[in-house]
Amino acid sequence: MWSGSKNQFIQRLNQEYSFDSEVGCRYHAPPMSRRLPEFVDPVKLCDTRQTLAGAVPLASMERLGQSLVQGIDQEAEVLLEFGSDEAGIRYVRGSVQAKLELVCQRCMGKMSWSVESQVALGIVRGARDLQFLPDHYEPLEMGDEPLSLTALVEDELILGLPIVAMHEPEICGAKNVIDSLNEQVDKELSKEKPESPFAVLKQLKSKQ
Numbered sequence: 001m002w003s004g005s006k007n008q009f010i011q012r013l014n015q016e017y018s019f020d021s022e023v024g025c026r027y028h029a030p031p032m033s034r035r036l037p038e039f040v041d042p043v044k045l046c047d048t049r050q051t052l053a054g055a056v057p058l059a060s061m062e063r064l065g066q067s068l069v070q071g072i073d074q075e076a077e078v079l080l081e082f083g084s085d086e087a088g089i090r091y092v093r094g095s096v097q098a099k100l101e102l103v104c105q106r107c108m109g110k111m112s113w114s115v116e117s118q119v120a121l122g123i124v125r126g127a128r129d130l131q132f133l134p135d136h137y138e139p140l141e142m143g144d145e146p147l148s149l150t151a152l153v154e155d156e157l158i159l160g161l162p163i164v165a166m167h168e169p170e171i172c173g174a175k176n177v178i179d180s181l182n183e184q185v186d187k188e189l190s191k192e193k194p195e196s197p198f199a200v201l202k203q204l205k206s207k208q
C-alpha cells in the first residue's frame with residue numbers, strides 16, 4: 001500500500017511515466033534511416049575501422065532499374081563494417097537488404113521480391129593481392145578512384161534477382177487471360193467447327 005499523500009503518489013506516477021518515456025525514446029525507437037554517401041574511401045574507412053549503416057536509394061541504378069517497377073522510391077538498407085583482419089587484409093563485411101518491386105515478365109504486374117545479401121569483400125590493389133586473397137573474400141579491386149557505394153549495392157542486388165521475375169501461376173495476373181483463352185477454345189470446339197482457328201490451337205496444345 002502507498003503510505004504517502006495523494007499528491008506525492010501522483011508526483012511519483014508522473015516521475016515514473018516521464019522516466020519510462022525517456023527510456024523508450026532512447027533505447028526502443030527504431031533508428032532513423034539515413035542516406036549513405038554515394039562515394040567512399042574504403043582504405044581510409046578500413047584503417048579507422050568505420051561502420052556504415054543507412055539507406056542507399058535505388059533510383060540512380062540503371063542496370064537494376066531495368067527490372068524494377070518505375071515511379072516508386074525504393075531503397076536498400078546497408079550495413080557495412082570496414083577493417084583489417086589478422087593477415088592485414090582490408091575487408092568490407094556486412095549485409096545489403098532490399099524489398100524490391102519487380103515487373104512480372106508474364107503479366108507485367110508488380111511483384112515483391114526480397115533480397116538479403118551477405119557481403120565479404122577483400123580489398124585488392126593488384127595481381128599480387130588477388131593471388132593471396134583467401135577464399136572467404138570476394139575481391140574488391142581498388143585503384144585511386146573512390147568506391148561507388150551505389151555500384152557496390154547495385155551489384156549485390158542484381159546477384160539476388162530471380163533469373164526471370166514471375167509470379168507464382170496461381171497469383172499471376174496472366175492466369176485470367178490464359179483461363180479465358182482456354183474457355184474460348186472449349187466453347188468454339190463444342191460448336192463443332194473443325195475449321196476454327198481455335199481447333200488448331202487446341203491441337204497444338206495437346207501435342208505439348
Ligand SMILES: [Zn+2]
Binds near residue numbers: 108109172173
Ligand atoms: Zn504475373
